[in-house]
Amino acid sequence: xxxxxxxxxxxxxxxxxxxxxxxxxxxxxxxxxxxxxxxxxxxxxxxxxxxxxxxxxxxxxxxxxxxxxxxxxxxxxxxxxxxxxxxxxxxxxxxxxxxxxxxxxxxxxxxxxxxxxxxxxxxxxxxxxxxxxxxxxxxxxxxxxxxxxxxxxxxxxxxxxxxxxxxxxxxxxxxxxxxxxxxxxxxxxxxxxxxxxxxxxxxxxxxxxxxxxxxxxxxxxxxxxxxxxxxxxxxxxxxxxxxxxxxxxxxxxxxxxxxxxxxxxxxxxxxxxxxxxxxxxxxxxxxxxxxxxxxxxxxxxxxxxxxxxxxxxxxxxxxxxxxxxxxxxxxxxxxxxxxxxxxxxxxxxxxxxxxxxxxxxxxxxxxxxxxxxxxxxxxxxxxxxxxxxxxxxxxxxxxxxxxxxxxxxxxxx
Amino acid sequence: xxxxxxxxxxxxxxxxxxxxxxxxxxxxxxxxxxxxxxxxxxxxxxxxxxxxxxxxxxxxxxxxxxxxxxxxxxxxxxxxxxxxxxxxxxxxxxxxxxxxxxxxxxxxxxxxxxxxxxxxxxxxxxxxxxxxxxxxxxxxxxxxxxxxxxxxxxxxxxxxxxxxxxxxxxxxxxxxxxxxxxxxxxxxxxxxxxxxxxxxxxxxxxxxxxxxxxxxxxxxxxxxxxxxxxxxxxxxxxxxxxxxxxxxxxxxxxxxxxxxxxxxxxxxxxxxxxxxxxxxxx
Ligand SMILES: Nc1ncnc2c1ncn2[C@@H]1O[C@H](COP(=O)(O)OP(=O)(O)O)[C@@H](O)[C@H]1O
Ligand SMILES: [Mg+2]
Numbered sequence: 001x002x003x004x005x006x007x008x009x010x011x012x013x014x015x016x017x018x019x020x021x022x023x024x025x026x027x028x029x030x031x032x033x034x035x036x037x038x039x040x041x042x043x044x045x046x047x048x049x050x051x052x053x054x055x056x057x058x059x060x061x062x063x064x065x066x067x068x069x070x071x072x073x074x075x076x077x078x079x080x081x082x083x084x085x086x087x088x089x090x091x092x093x094x095x096x097x098x099x100x101x102x103x104x105x106x107x108x109x110x111x112x113x114x115x116x117x118x119x120x121x122x123x124x125x126x127x128x129x130x131x132x133x134x135x136x137x138x139x140x141x142x143x144x145x146x147x148x149x150x151x152x153x154x155x156x157x158x159x160x161x162x163x164x165x166x167x168x169x170x171x172x173x174x175x176x177x178x179x180x181x182x183x184x185x186x187x188x189x190x191x192x193x194x195x196x197x198x199x200x201x202x203x204x205x206x207x208x209x210x211x212x213x214x215x216x217x218x219x220x221x222x223x224x225x226x227x228x229x230x231x232x233x234x235x236x237x238x239x240x241x242x243x244x245x246x247x248x249x250x251x252x253x254x255x256x257x258x259x260x261x262x263x264x265x266x267x268x269x270x271x272x273x274x275x276x277x278x279x280x281x282x283x284x285x286x287x288x289x290x291x292x293x294x295x296x297x298x299x300x301x302x303x304x305x306x307x308x309x310x311x312x313x314x315x316x317x318x319x320x321x322x323x324x325x326x327x328x329x330x331x332x333x334x335x336x337x338x339x340x341x342x343x344x345x346x347x348x349x350x351x352x353x354x355x356x357x358x359x360x361x362x363x364x365x366x367x368x369x370x371x372x373x374x375x376x377x378x379x380x381x382x383x384x385x386x387x388x389x390x391x392x393x394x395x396x397x398x399x400x401x402x403x404x405x406x407x408x409x410x411x412x413x
Numbered sequence: 414x415x416x417x418x419x420x421x422x423x424x425x426x427x428x429x430x431x432x433x434x435x436x437x438x439x440x441x442x443x444x445x446x447x448x449x450x451x452x453x454x455x456x457x458x459x460x461x462x463x464x465x466x467x468x469x470x471x472x473x474x475x476x477x478x479x480x481x482x483x484x485x486x487x488x489x490x491x492x493x494x495x496x497x498x499x500x501x502x503x504x505x506x507x508x509x510x511x512x513x514x515x516x517x518x519x520x521x522x523x524x525x526x527x528x529x530x531x532x533x534x535x536x537x538x539x540x541x542x543x544x545x546x547x548x549x550x551x552x553x554x555x556x557x558x559x560x561x562x563x564x565x566x567x568x569x570x571x572x573x574x575x576x577x578x579x580x581x582x583x584x585x586x587x588x589x590x591x592x593x594x595x596x597x598x599x600x601x602x603x604x605x606x607x608x609x610x611x612x613x614x615x616x617x618x619x620x621x622x623x624x625x626x627x628x629x630x631x632x633x634x635x636x637x638x639x640x641x642x643x644x645x646x647x648x649x650x651x652x653x654x655x656x657x658x659x660x661x662x663x664x665x666x667x668x669x670x671x672x673x674x675x676x677x678x679x680x681x682x683x684x685x686x687x688x689x690x691x692x693x694x695x
Contacts, residue, residue, distance in 0.1 A: 016540075016543055323540070327526065327551055328603075330523040331520070406499040
């Protein structure tokens, strides 16, 4: 008896039982689609977070006052003795294996132009900021050496501030904006970094560090012993491998400068991007696991759906098998027929599921900031599981029925 | 009423030349198609033992038309299922067309059911959502017959049962009598030596029942097919030449019918449809 005939028979049976075939396929498709969509979203979020931090600059180490707890729920603790310009100069001069170091001072400020205002942090920076943070001006220029030495009242605005202050199409360059009522000349507009889980990264404005410390914030930028304060010290390590060594030498240097006893924790934190990524990575890892769990549940639900439909039709199918045996079908012919049915349903269902999964991933990529990452592993897992469920529940009852006496199968209830 | 003898002879002029082997006369020679000896079927439900069949001997010769009668629960279906190789007896020996059935494996039994037996059920057992012709084709698929020939033979079988104009109808679009005729077409499409029918008219009104009897009589008389059917309607049983009575799993009577009722009305006689069937099956 020809295999081709049995395949044709199986397809005819499917065509004659369209609702059952459709529902079975639906179960498989939903399971597969959900797994692929959720897993690719999870992976995409993780990749996105990594890339967000990476875009801050290569091999960047940030030093901030206070002790930052690692992991979710962390924050800054302890006495926040500020970092100073002297700290910055010491780090820049004495740390081996670094490319460059920089510092900034950042405070909230009110911006005004014409009748518009905007409240964002204004950040005093050094001329090497652009290189270390990998962030340049889109229009005009950003702060340079002369601005810093001359304590110039010039500002490079982030896109959000430009949008807040200026009318659409208005050229902001060389306009005078007031920051906390002090007039500044706009020298540039920064490249847009978009918004992310880190907040609106374009809600920024950069002025020379000296201007911020000495002309704009005065007292606020002075420590109790009259030293100039910085908010963050940035250090660019020579490469990824030396980053931990650079961190420990910064740590040692600052502990000594700040006279911290050996048995006490540091009152500042030096963090590399990798550590930040790991911290957030732990969070997004939880997210991925969570999405994975939802996906697994969808798969299970899909599997139960398949099982249900297969089992509901088992009485009808067992009788059909009884009849087929009564008119002369051999057990092998019956198994081949049912196997063909199950394989066909599972494959079509699986393919449709892959389509659904990719479709969802595509839609998400259009509306969300991040790109879902479709992994072959997820596809293999989802299709494998669904096909296994489809095959098992398609074949197992058929196998049982094929072994029955025709009359017992015909009488099955 | 036309006597069976006359109508038989009239039709034999058309059909007999192609008939396979011996002419289907009433005393069909001594070739036994069915030889069952001391058949018993015992069901055990807990401590209770049900002897559905309890030492049954049956011999049926080629070309016979036989009815099996008996009260409900007497073991008629059990016997038919065993004779049809759909079930195995607890004890006893059964030779079908000279073959010892109890020695056969699953695959050989499937072949026997496919080639030698046409089984007709009380409840028709047609495939749902499947056309009449597709239903009738099924046994030929398992027999390995090529698609084109399958179509032709299935069509011929349906024409033989008077459903040539219902090929594409699904079971739910046919009356009970028509469904049973589809089932009979399915039983005879493989050109079996024997047709077994378990209460084929049980679900039908008397007119449809008579149509089925006409069909059986013609298949028997014109094609020499051995037909055995179960009924508990004494009038239906009178359409045969032999009635086996069964009660409590035992045979209690085996009587010839001397003057059978002829089911086929005069005007149903002339169409040479059975000849067609034979050509297709050849
Ligand atoms: N599968 C079974 N299990 C247990 N008892 C059965 C089974 N099939 C039939 N019987 C019993 O065997 C007896 C004969 O049944 P059956 O052959 O169906 O009778 P009939 O067809 O003459 O009405 C009944 O008493 C019935 O209850
Ligand atoms: Mg019965």
